[in-house]
Amino acid sequence: MKINRQLIGFKNSFTLESGKILSRFELMVDTYGELNSDASNAILVCHAFSGNHHAAGKHETDATEGWWDQMIGPGKAIDTNKYFIVCPNNLGGCAGSTGPTSINPASKEPYGGDFPVVSVSDWVNSQKLLMEHLGINKWEIVIGGSLGGMQALEWSLSYPHLVNKAGVIAAAAKASTQNIGMNEVAREAIRKDENFHDGNYLAMRTKPKRGLKTARMLGHITYLSEEHMNLRFGRKVQNEDTKIDGYVDFEIENYLKYKGEKFSDSFDANSYILMTKAMDGYDPASKKNGNLTKAMEPIKAKLLIVGFETDWLFPAKRGKEIQAAAMNANVLSSFVILPGNQGHDSFLFHTPEYEKILSNFIES
Amino acid sequence: MKINRQLIGFKNSFTLESGKILSRFELMVDTYGELNSDASNAILVCHAFSGNHHAAGKHETDATEGWWDQMIGPGKAIDTNKYFIVCPNNLGGCAGSTGPTSINPASKEPYGGDFPVVSVSDWVNSQKLLMEHLGINKWEIVIGGSLGGMQALEWSLSYPHLVNKAGVIAAAAKASTQNIGMNEVAREAIRKDENFHDGNYLAMRTKPKRGLKTARMLGHITYLSEEHMNLRFGRKVQNEDTKIDGYVDFEIENYLKYKGEKFSDSFDANSYILMTKAMDGYDPASKKNGNLTKAMEPIKAKLLIVGFETDWLFPAKRGKEIQAAAMNANVLSSFVILPGNQGHDSFLFHTPEYEKILSNFIES
Numbered sequence: 001m002k003i004n005r006q007l008i009g010f011k012n013s014f015t016l017e018s019g020k021i022l023s024r025f026e027l028m029v030d031t032y033g034e035l036n037s038d039a040s041n042a043i044l045v046c047h048a049f050s051g052n053h054h055a056a057g058k059h060e061t062d063a064t065e066g067w068w069d070q071m072i073g074p075g076k077a078i079d080t081n082k083y084f085i086v087c088p089n090n091l092g093g094c095a096g097s098t099g100p101t102s103i104n105p106a107s108k109e110p111y112g113g114d115f116p117v118v119s120v121s122d123w124v125n126s127q128k129l130l131m132e133h134l135g136i137n138k139w140e141i142v143i144g145g146s147l148g149g150m151q152a153l154e155w156s157l158s159y160p161h162l163v164n165k166a167g168v169i170a171a172a173a174k175a176s177t178q179n180i181g182m183n184e185v186a187r188e189a190i191r192k193d194e195n196f197h198d199g200n201y202l203a204m205r206t207k208p209k210r211g212l213k214t215a216r217m218l219g220h221i222t223y224l225s226e227e228h229m230n231l232r233f234g235r236k237v238q239n240e241d242t243k244i245d246g247y248v249d250f251e252i253e254n255y256l257k258y259k260g261e262k263f264s265d266s267f268d269a270n271s272y273i274l275m276t277k278a279m280d281g282y283d284p285a286s287k288k289n290g291n292l293t294k295a296m297e298p299i300k301a302k303l304l305i306v307g308f309e310t311d312w313l314f315p316a317k318r319g320k321e322i323q324a325a326a327m328n329a330n331v332l333s334s335f336v337i338l339p340g341n342q343g344h345d346s347f348l349f350h351t352p353e354y355e356k357i358l359s360n361f362i363e364s
Numbered sequence: 365m366k367i368n369r370q371l372i373g374f375k376n377s378f379t380l381e382s383g384k385i386l387s388r389f390e391l392m393v394d395t396y397g398e399l400n401s402d403a404s405n406a407i408l409v410c411h412a413f414s415g416n417h418h419a420a421g422k423h424e425t426d427a428t429e430g431w432w433d434q435m436i437g438p439g440k441a442i443d444t445n446k447y448f449i450v451c452p453n454n455l456g457g458c459a460g461s462t463g464p465t466s467i468n469p470a471s472k473e474p475y476g477g478d479f480p481v482v483s484v485s486d487w488v489n490s491q492k493l494l495m496e497h498l499g500i501n502k503w504e505i506v507i508g509g510s511l512g513g514m515q516a517l518e519w520s521l522s523y524p525h526l527v528n529k530a531g532v533i534a535a536a537a538k539a540s541t542q543n544i545g546m547n548e549v550a551r552e553a554i555r556k557d558e559n560f561h562d563g564n565y566l567a568m569r570t571k572p573k574r575g576l577k578t579a580r581m582l583g584h585i586t587y588l589s590e591e592h593m594n595l596r597f598g599r600k601v602q603n604e605d606t607k608i609d610g611y612v613d614f615e616i617e618n619y620l621k622y623k624g625e626k627f628s629d630s631f632d633a634n635s636y637i638l639m640t641k642a643m644d645g646y647d648p649a650s651k652k653n654g655n656l657t658k659a660m661e662p663i664k665a666k667l668l669i670v671g672f673e674t675d676w677l678f679p680a681k682r683g684k685e686i687q688a689a690a691m692n693a694n695v696l697s698s699f700v701i702l703p704g705n706q707g708h709d710s711f712l713f714h715t716p717e718y719e720k721i722l723s724n725f726i727e728s
Contacts, residue, residue, distance in 0.1 A: 177593040177616050178585060184617040185582045188624075191611065192574040194558040210556040218549045218582065221542060229541040235647060247555065250644070252541050253548040260552075280614070283599060 001073055001080045003057045004031045007096060010129050020116035023105055027130055028053045028089040028096025032072060033080035035136070042136040043078060043362075044127060045087040046144030046151035048347075049275040050219075050267060052095035055087040056080070070350035077358040078143075086134065091126045092118040092274045100270030101202060111270075113199020118274055120147075120282040124154045131162070141362060142301075143167030145347030146314065147275065150282050153303075153322065157284055160300040167361065169306040170347035172318035173292055173325070174283040179313065182222055183276040186215035190269045199270050208269045213260035215272060220259050225310030225343030285325075292325035299326070303333035304361040306354075308340030308347065334361070365437055365444045367421045368395045371460060374493050384480035387469055391494055392417050392453040392460025396436060397444035399500070406500040407442060407726075408491060409451040410508030410515035412711075413639040414583075414631060416459035419451040420444070434714035441722040442507075450498065455490045456482040456638045464634030465566065475634075477563020482638055484511075484646040488518045495526070505726060506665075507531030509711030510678065511639065514646050517667075517686065521648055524664040531725065533670040534711035536682035537656055537689070538647040543677065546586055547640040550579035554633045563634050572633045577624035579636060584623050589674030589707030649689075656689035663690070667697035668725040670718075672704030672711065698725070 007028050014022045030053045035042060045055050045068065056072035058065050072078040072085055089097040092115065100115040107114075131139070142155040142163050149171025156166040175183070190196060193211030197204050221229075233252040244257045288294035305323050307316025316337045323335035336357055340346025346354075371392050378386045394417045399406060409419050409432065420436035422429050436442040436449055453461040456479065464479040471478075495503070506519040506527050513535025520530040539547070554560060557575030561568050585593075597616040608621045652658035669687050671680025680701045687699035700721055704710025710718075 174599065176590065177597045177599065177614075178590045180599070180614050181581075181585045181593065181616050181620055184614075184620060185578060185585065187611070188578045188581060188621070189553050192557075192578060214549060214552045214556060214578070217545075217552060221545045221549065226540065226542045229545065233541045235538065235541065235544070235650075247551070249641070250541075250544050250548075252545050256545055256548060257552070277613075286599075 001032055001057050002034060003059050005029070005053070005059055006031075008130065008133055010126075010133075014126065014129075016116055016122045017119040018117050022098065022116070025091060025098035025126070026096075026102075027091065027098070027126065029130065030054055030056075030059075030066070030087045031134075032056050032085040032087075033083055035084040035134070039136050040138070040140065041083045042134070042139055043083045043085045044131070044139050044142040044155070045072070045078070045085055046123070046127075046142065046148035047087065047090065048144070048146035048148045049279060050263070050272075051148070052093060053087050053089040053097075054095070056085070067348060070348070071355065071358060077355045078362065079359075083140065083362075086130070086136075088127060088130055090118075090123050090275070092271060092278070094268035094271040099268065100199070100274065101268050110202040112202050113270060115270060115274065117277060119278055120150050120154050121158060123151055123278070124158050127151075127155070128159060128162075137162075139163050141165045141167060143169070144171075145169040146171055146344065147279050150279070154282070154284065156299045156301040156303065157295065160298045163301040165304065165361065166301045167304045167306070167358070168319070168322060170308055170311055170314055170319075170344055171322075172314040173285060173322050175280045176318075180280045182218065183280055186218050187273050187276060189214040189218075190272060193269075196269065199273075201269070209264040212264040212267060212269045212272060213257070215260075216263040216267075217256040217260040220256055222313045223344045225341060226312070227310060228341050228343060292321065293328040296325050296329040296331055299329065299331045302364075303331060304357070305333060305335045306347070306357065307335070307337045308342075308344070309337060310339070310341055311344045311346060313344040365396055365421050366398060367423050369393070369417070369423055370395075372494065372497055374490075374497075378490065378493075380480055380486045381483040382481050386462065386480070389455060389462035389490070390460075390466075391455065391462075391490065393494065394418055394420075394423075394430070394451045395498075396420050396449040397447055399448040399498070403500050404502070404504065405447045406498070406503055407447045407449045408495070408503050408506040408519070409436070409442070409449055410487070410491075410506065410512035411451065411454065412508070412510035412512045413643060414627070414636075415512070416457060417451050417453040417461075418459070420449070431712060434712070435719065435722060441719045442726065443723075447504065447726075450494070450500075452491060452494055454482075454487050454639070456635060456642070458632035458635040463632070464563070464638065465632050474566040476566050477634060479634060479638065481641060483642055484514050484518050485522065487515055487642070488522050491515075491519070492523060492526075501526075503527050505529045505531060507533070508535075509533040510535055510708065511643050514643070518646070518648065520663045520665040520667065521659065524662045527665040529668065529725065530665045531668045531670070531722070532683070532686060534672055534675055534678055534683075534708055535686075536678040537649060537686050539644045540682075544644045546582065547644055550582050551637050551640060553578040553582075554636060557633075560633065563637075565633070573628040576628040576631060576633045576636060577621070580627040580631075581620040581624040584620055586677045587708045589705060590676065591674060592705050592707060656685065657692040660689050660693040660695055663693065663695045665695075666728075667695060668721070669697060669699045670711070670721065671699070671701045672706075672708070673701060674704055674706070675708045675710060677708040
């Protein structure tokens with residue numbers, strides 16, 4: 001599989017939905033496979049909130065395979081022998097694209113807390129510029145899970161003539177009150193870390209690692225299914241020798257702390273806040289007085305909507321809402337509920353049934 | 365209604381389940397109504413994790429009515445004209461009973477992080493001493509919601525001959541993996557507050573208020589029903605003039621922060637950790653190789669088990685597990701699922717149906 005990783009600069013100023021302007025920006029982009037001669041085989045893969053451009057394969061600088069390697073590759077559901085797959089790190093992220101850790105050209109310091117609010121629409125608009133840069137006239141498919149699914153939906157709404165198919169997986173047309181509440185608890189943990197300094201921690205040569213760890217521990221619980229947690233960890237007591245700290249009693253505590261700790265080493269706290277705020281803010285129906293059907297009427301793409309039975313972050317019924325609106329808006333759509341025993345994270349994991357549904361949709 | 369509030373001292377040393385010993389302790393206790401001549405009308409009400417002895421009425425020093433005032437009072441479901449109701453603040457709490465904020469007789473400083481781990485059994489054993497002190501030979505009823513329900517269940521197990529009836533409301537026979545995970549996120553937020561100082565913050569003349577606020581925000585989400593949150597707050601944007609801080613966008617964010625802030629003013633962080641650890645650790649079946657039926661065989665009391673449809677902290681199915689074990693163990697029990705649109709907190713709120721079920725059980 002041909003992996004091409006590039007940092008692409010966009011030199012014109014870019015106006016965000018908020019009205020704020022970035023004088024220029026860069027996107028870190030992976031592409032897999034090759035664009036065919038009439039540029040008709042391009043697939044855009046949009047990442048979820050803590051994902052990045054590294055969706056598949058293992059570049060020489062990568063420690064592991066990409067986050068959707070089970071689905072993207074030669075002969076896989078998203079077949080790199082046939083398709084040219086594009087996956088950018090989102091604007092505002094922390095894996096190479098312009099974001100809070102980048103240098104603000106105005107101040108010559110990291111943006112930090114001054115990085116502007118970014119929305120799902122902003123991502124789609126920046127990906128539109130990327131599309132033009134790569135010489136792609138139309139996406140065969142735009143696809144993603146969770147926050148990536150919101151981007152796929154928004155693509156089909158914002159640029160109906162530029163998308164043949166959209167795959168909206170483990171997503172919702174808007175965050176629920178509980179989603180927002182959970183995200184705010186996570187953000188509160190970060191902001192109240194003594195090292196947060198109103199987002200300007202890099203200038204202070206520090207990082208709010210503790211807050212980020214707590215935030216991720218909570219996030220992690222919402223990504224797993226309750227049943228899976230019960231089966232895997234139950235009420236098992238953590239072995240004394242492998243306790244992460246003296247406060248641990250149960251295995252689940254140790255596991256969450258380990259995961260949180262690891263995440264806090266690599267992720268940026270301002271990006272965490274920005275990404276969750278984009279998720280909370282997404283609500284295309286709000287532009288049509290809360291009427292999702294009206295919002296979806298412009299869509300030309302065929303939709304695949306996938307929900308997972310054990311997902312409690314964006315339960316399958318949230319996908320059903322999208323499909324109901326699609327049907328009322330005369331948008332061609334399929335809606336599938338898969339068992340997926342990994343909760344919300346099921347969208348990341350291969351099962352034969354899941355693969356078949358994706359490949360049937362892609363080849364249809 | 366006669367309200368009597370007293371601080372009762374227990375001068376003998378008290379050995380905890382952990383093996384640790386308290387050389388003496390005090391319990392802050394409310395009683396309502398009057399004990400009859402043969403001491404046969406006593407009801408023990410056990411509080412939930414952030415509750416206290418003030419269950420009903422309004423004592424001259426109280427700002428508000430007690431936490432179960434809707435159910436306890438003259439002519440109410442738990443009728444103070446007929447019964448003598450006892451409600452102690454649990455050992456390890458922060459509302460007057462001996463706990464982490466009390467002075468350690470050994471060091472003459474507040475216990476702080478040195479206060480020993482306390483279990484549900486320890487509470488029941490301390491309440492047994494209280495029972496003797498009050499001259500009660502047998503409880504007509506022991507009743508409580510949430511962690512209070514765990515105490516009611518444990519009373520019926522530990523002292524089968526001292527309990528006629530036990531009301532186990534919105535509770536579970538053990539915390540789930542997800543319950544433990546959520547509690548650990550809350551504890552992590554507290555411990556990683558810069559003012560926590562390993563629990564010895566009082567000696568440092570400070571309090572981990574920020575961590576406690578974050579912990580309570582998360583807790584609060586788990587107490588509410590998702591549907592209720594959607595109906596009450598939805599995605600409503602907070603009015604600019606009433607924002608608690610500049611980070612708030614949605615009403616739900618403001619509400620959680622307001623509630624968290626208020627809680628962090630009054631509650632003690634070490635008690636928060638201690639109470640949630642007691643909840644996580646409770647598992648009577650563990651003493652019988654995980655067999656709850658075996659654990660429940662000694663029970664002589666008649667059980668009322670109540671679950672609420674919208675409760676996702678201890679869902680109604682957790683009550684059903686208790687009832688199934690009761691049936692297998694030949695323990696007389698009734699199990700009722702009520703709609704309760706307040707989620708887990710439904711156990712606190714009066715509805716005619718809920719009141720009828722409680723009073724029928726009490727009068728049966």
